[in-house]
Amino acid sequence: MSADYQPKPEHKFTFGLWTVGSSGADQFATTFPVRGPKTPAELVRLLGEVGAYGVNFHDNDLIPLDATPAEAEQIKKDFRAALKETGLVVPMATTNLFSAQIFKDGAFTSNDPKVRAYSIQKAMRGMDLGAEFGAKIYVFWGGREGTETDATKNPLDGLKRFREALNFLCEYNNSQGYGYKFALEAKPNEPRGDIYLPTTGSMLAFIETLDHPEMVGVNPEFAHEHMAGLNFMHAVAQAWDAGKLFHIDLNDQNYARFDQDWRFGQQNWKQAFFLVKFLEDVGYTGSRHFDAHAFRTEDYEGVKDFARGCMRTYLIFKEKARQFNEDKEIQALLAEITPASGEMEKFEGKFTAEKAAALKAFSFDRNAIAARGLKYEKLDQLLTDLMMGIR
Ligand code: GLT
Ligand code: MN
Ligand code: MN
Secondary structure: OOOOOOOOHHHOEEEEHHHHOOOOOOOOOOOOOOOOOOOHHHHHHHHHHHOOOEEEEEHHHHOOOOOOHHHHHHHHHHHHHHHHHHOOEOOEEEOOOOOOHHHOOOOOOOOOHHHHHHHHHHHHHHHHHHHHOOOOEEEEEOOOOEEOOOOOOOHHHHHHHHHHHHHHHHHHHHHHOOOOEEEEEOOOOOOOOEEOOOOHHHHHHHHOOOOOHHHEEEOOEHHHHHHOOOOHHHHHHHHHHOOOEOOOEEOEOOOOOOOOOEOOOOOOHHHHHHHHHHHHHHOOOOOEEEOOOOOOOOOHHHHHHHHHHHHHHHHHHHHHHHHHHHOHHHHHHHHHHOOOOHHHHHHOOOOOHHHHHHHHHOOOOHHHHHHOOOOHHHHHHHHHHHHOOOO
16 A cells, blocks of 8 residues: 555545534533534535545435425535535435434434424435435434433333334335435433443344344444443444444544544544454445544634544554554464464364363363463554554
8 A cells, every 4th residue: 555645535434514514512512613604515525625535414414404495405406516526425324313402302212202203204304315315324323312310211112112213214215215224323321311222232232123134233433432431443343243334433532531523543543543453454345434523623724634634544544554464573473372273173163062072071281371471562562663653
């Protein structure tokens, strides 16, 4: 790979309209915007300028909630023209089921049947809109699906309502022939006290209870797993193992903090490195979507710096991953610490009664095995040297 770290379409770097279009207002606090609004078409041009491949949107990022049909048509026309001009595509769309007051107690899981029905209606219309622009992934982030006090709702009702809504929308997807894959995004809390299905692992288990599990996967977000104190790459690996990594939200986030949504790789280099290495090693072909915001100190030039930085850092880690995989000393050490099966081979693989009997009878030298130093310190320091650029 040429190490110029320039984004290219094959890297599949995408941004949401809500990311580069963020006004810089603190999302869930009393606050004020620090950047003036830009139209969707202007944001597409900004993304074209920095070299992104695609742009994603919520229904209301594109068409404001109270737009008239004529206004909606004009916005779509301008947006389509900007896509054509820049060559950007729309791989993913989603529904805003969290900003309007009506969602104060959730959307699909609200206690109010009218809110639940309205939410399904809004999701169907959002799917229509996404399909108009060729989106093939439809994300569901249930930001307000949860509680502050469990006196108000039984989580079993929450799960049942969420399942019924998704089953309904899967059938809608089929009936319209849209061919969407749904990607469920977990977050443990904020804006609700507790959000249902708080981790990617929870989502993966839930998907298996749906009528069309094959249509539904996950959209893990770096920041959200970190808020839950988890290892993001491990969550992504489990999703990949299950064949469910349909989309991914890249950003950065310190543990045990409020939702930060920082530029990818801004804080946690090592976790970001391992994530990029994982995606590249397994050959993930989906969007690398940056669900992040520029610091609220920035003007729109700073937003471009932010967007360029997300992509550049990804490509730097991609190059570092290549170096790691080709580094002779690192690979020799890895081979040494991952010994071949040897005489254990006869115990491995599927169960047989003979194998089980032989394994039960085998005598292990527990102390000798335990005494072997594993050289993980050495390996990790080699990685550190490599990441710091002195290797
Ligand atoms: C919102 C949230 C994100 C979700 C988006 C999709 S909206 O910004 O914080 O994590 O991915 O609904
Ligand atoms: Mn996200
Ligand atoms: Mn987030």
